[in-house]
Amino acid sequence: MNQITGAKLYETSAKGNRLSQIDIEPDSHDPAFYTCTIELHPDQRHQKITGFGGSFTDASASVLNRLSTQKREEVLKAYFGKNGHKYSLTRTHINSCDFSLENYSFADTPDDFELQHFSFDTSRYLAADMIKQAMDISEQGFCIIASPWTAPVWMKDNQKWRGGKLRKDCYRVWALYFARFIHSMKQEGIPVWAVTPENEPLGNDNNWESMHFTPAEMNDFVENHLYPVLSEKAPEVKILGYDQNRDTELNEWATAMFKKPETAKCYSGTAVHWYGSTNRVFSAGLDFVHKLAPEKHIIQTEACIDAQVPRWKDDDWYWSKLATDWGWSWAPDEKKHLHPKYIPVFRYANDIIGCLNHHVDGWVDWNMVLDTNGGPNWAKNWCIAPVIAKPETDEVHYTPLFYVMGHFSRYILPGSSRIGWSMKPVDETDPNELLVTATQNPDGEICVILSNPSLKRKNILVKLGDAKLCFTIDALAVQTLCIPAS
Numbered sequence: 001m002n003q004i005t006g007a008k009l010y011e012t013s014a015k016g017n018r019l020s021q022i023d024i025e026p027d028s029h030d031p032a033f034y035t036c037t038i039e040l041h042p043d044q045r046h047q048k049i050t051g052f053g054g055s056f057t058d059a060s061a062s063v064l065n066r067l068s069t070q071k072r073e074e075v076l077k078a079y080f081g082k083n084g085h086k087y088s089l090t091r092t093h094i095n096s097c098d099f100s101l102e103n104y105s106f107a108d109t110p111d112d113f114e115l116q117h118f119s120f121d122t123s124r125y126l127a128a129d130m131i132k133q134a135m136d137i138s139e140q141g142f143c144i145i146a147s148p149w150t151a152p153v154w155m156k157d158n159q160k161w162r163g164g165k166l167r168k169d170c171y172r173v174w175a176l177y178f179a180r181f182i183h184s185m186k187q188e189g190i191p192v193w194a195v196t197p198e199n200e201p202l203g204n205d206n207n208w209e210s211m212h213f214t215p216a217e218m219n220d221f222v223e224n225h226l227y228p229v230l231s232e233k234a235p236e237v238k239i240l241g242y243d244q245n246r247d248t249e250l251n252e253w254a255t256a257m258f259k260k261p262e263t264a265k266c267y268s269g270t271a272v273h274w275y276g277s278t279n280r281v282f283s284a285g286l287d288f289v290h291k292l293a294p295e296k297h298i299i300q301t302e303a304c305i306d307a308q309v310p311r312w313k314d315d316d317w318y319w320s321k322l323a324t325d326w327g328w329s330w331a332p333d334e335k336k337h338l339h340p341k342y343i344p345v346f347r348y349a350n351d352i353i354g355c356l357n358h359h360v361d362g363w364v365d366w367n368m369v370l371d372t373n374g375g376p377n378w379a380k381n382w383c384i385a386p387v388i389a390k391p392e393t394d395e396v397h398y399t400p401l402f403y404v405m406g407h408f409s410r411y412i413l414p415g416s417s418r419i420g421w422s423m424k425p426v427d428e429t430d431p432n433e434l435l436v437t438a439t440q441n442p443d444g445e446i447c448v449i450l451s452n453p454s455l456k457r458k459n460i461l462v463k464l465g466d467a468k469l470c471f472t473i474d475a476l477a478v479q480t481l482c483i484p485a486s
């Protein structure tokens with residue numbers, strides 16, 4: 001076979017590589033040398049990729065605002081610059097969320113059904129300035145998904161930030177509110193690409209801003225209010241339904257959204273989160289959604305290492321099976337097995353690979369930047385972000401999670417397609433543990449992403465038509481292989 005030429009290989013590993021370029025040796029080995037063979041099938045085309053990225057929150061903006069101008073620009077360039085991660089898909093909140101500094105909305109006057117007192121207050125919505133700064137840096141631009149955690153309290157049956165439902169007589173005004181938010185963002189020079197009707201509609205009553213919907217209630221709101229209003233006032237903006245965990249509820253919601261044509265036309269796709277498990281992708285649920293609506297988006301809109309305080313400059317922790325999540329202590333007994341301790345690096349890498357292999361076309365991280373406490377936020381809901389900053393000393397630390405995100409966002413471009421691949425281990429009795437996905441960019445370049453969570457190095461043989469390439473992936477490592485268009 002011919003040798004594939006011009007390919008580049010990048011690795012992030014527990015041994016210290018950080019998106020480092022790795023040499024590729026010419027193939028001179030016996031077939032038994034290889035752990036497995038990966039054969040690429042670019043003629044097998046699957047979903048088109050929308051993008052990868054993170055979220056603009058008030059917490060992230062607050063941390064950046066306390067850094068020096070130089071450091072703030074460094075972080076934003078690392079995420080959005082041409083030599084950085086080139087984030088292409090992002091998310092932000094409508095009204096406050098748990099990662100805001102206070103509770104707020106843009107229409108606090110009770111019974112203001114025509115929104116005469118709507119005020120887009122960027123002194124409270126700190127994320128707006130962060131978005132504009134990122135837009136100034138990004139050359140290719142990025143899409144923004146906007147999600148509300150709750151309507152203003154006067155629109156809710158319990159008159160509280162937490163829990164409760166949208167009053168039936170407020171369905172229309174809440175839809176108008178979306179349009180006013182989109183218009184206000186546009187006036188700031190910020191285009192909104194899509195909205196979700198509600199972040200985590202299954203809700204919570206005690207933790208932070210939330211509002212409950214059943215599938216039927218969300219369909220009523222979207223079909224009879226939000227979709228008609230946006231069709232008139234912001235027809236370019238998509239609606240992504242659900243916006244909660246890839247768990248058993250996903251099938252119920254997807255069925256409700258897509259079983260009737262008159263409802264399905266209102267949704268451009270489904271938004272999902274990863275918090276249902278630390279060790280499962282829920283691939284059957286994603287396949288079910290795709291089968292129901294194969295032409296629609298499936299976008300992962302939120303993920304983070306939650307219920308953990310960041311480890312300041314302790315990279316070894318991110319490669320160790322020490323992390324726990326909310327489910328470690330709070331999940332019901334029948335779901336405890338979904339929340340074991342896990343390795344943060346591979347929770348990210350393996351989840352993104354698994355999502356891509358099951359029809360997800362966009363993957364969005366949660367906060368881009370947090371401080372060493374995992375905040376700030378009013379709810380004291382501490383989490384980890386890929387970038388941790390210490391404003392007191394004007395220091396920034398890029399955790400291994402940052403580099404893992406780059407393995408996808410830097411090389412898999414918007415408009416690329418996931419392609420087919422097959423993998424055959426040399427020793428069928430040896431558990432391989434290697435995870436793989438592959439895409440082809442619009443210019444023909446093929447990207448292969450590999451995750452090796454095992455403690456063994458793997459010798460890989462890649463075949464593309466009548467050409468081949470061999471390389472090694474280290475133990476505890478993530479790699480991106482870029483093969484130029486032939």
